[in-house]
Amino acid sequence: MKKYFVLALILSVASVLTGCVSSTVERVDFDSQQDLSGYWNDTDARIVSNDLAEQLTDSSWYNRFIQENDRKPVIIIGSIRNNTDEHINTSIISKKLEISLINTGKVLSVANSSERKEIRDERDDQQINASIDSAKNIGNETAADFMLRGDIKTIVDSDGLKSVRTYFITAELVDIETNTKIWLGENSTIKKVIRYSATRF
Template sequence: MIKKMRFLLTATALLSVMLLGACGGRGTKVTSISAKDATVDANWSPEDIQKVRDYMLASLKDSAVNSMTYKKATWMLTKEMANDTDEHINTRVIMERIRTKLINDGMGVFIDDQAMDEILEQQAMQQSDLYDNTKAARVGKLLGAQIILRGRISNIRKKSSRTDMNYYNITLQIVGLETGRILWTDEIEIGRMAQKSRFR
């Protein structure tokens, strides 16, 4: 009787495992890829972001902006890089990648423009009777930006039945807020062509 019960329990367990495996279907295989491998057509890609970041940083390091005068200055990003392409491109990512490298390489002190509303709201709250004023953030200590990093991306696309050619132009500028003077500017051009196979 005990042997029969053990056999039934084992058989039930095996059957459950088999049924669960059948219901689950095939598993999904996930593979890590590089930015270059993510380029599958003529559209903007992660590889392009890296190219723009690396080129612009090298240009900035070779310019007069890479001096103690500008390293001590307070920088700010434009809210968004102007996008004149025929694609939806998250241009903020391009600017933030450049900002991250500039900060990490000690080339600039940045104001977080996107956090400004939250900062002002917190400061106003901390001045109320809800907070211990001796431990609250002091008002009037916010840094004002002295230079702004801004940019524009545009493209020209040529398409035929089998070919898609896309030509990007990316321009960045650093502008002094006091004078409006352009302190540095550079551009990079990236071209790409995608062709459909003759055979399907």
């Protein structure tokens, strides 16, 4: 009997504690820094993308291209490889980098391979279903001059109670016609110190 009483008491306490658990949601500014885990986050992606875009458009190759061609360079965003020990959605980095580049007003960006298929399907559909005056012509796509690609790596230094994570992001601009790398950039400003509790299991 006593055993059943103790079991009932435990279940009652558990029920009360479960009922007391609640969650709160706080809305924050989109550009505020919220670093909870110490791992890569959206703030890091924004900082790195803005910096690399500025490096790229302020470098000597850009002025030389403008002088020789009298137009803005056309860039396509290639792959960003994740060579870290954590899961990073590199498509977010790619898109933020594209946004940063376009917002400089100094380059043009064209759709990548997956985006092109969707657009081409729409253009093909227009040839059948749209009016002659409004249907967009086939074969008038703008070709990219360069592909921007890169990778992200980490160096982790740890002593058990503290670890330091340093992120190294490199980017390279490749001439699509010649495969020549005409610009290389890097950012290693993202460094995080993570301290662990001494009672951590």
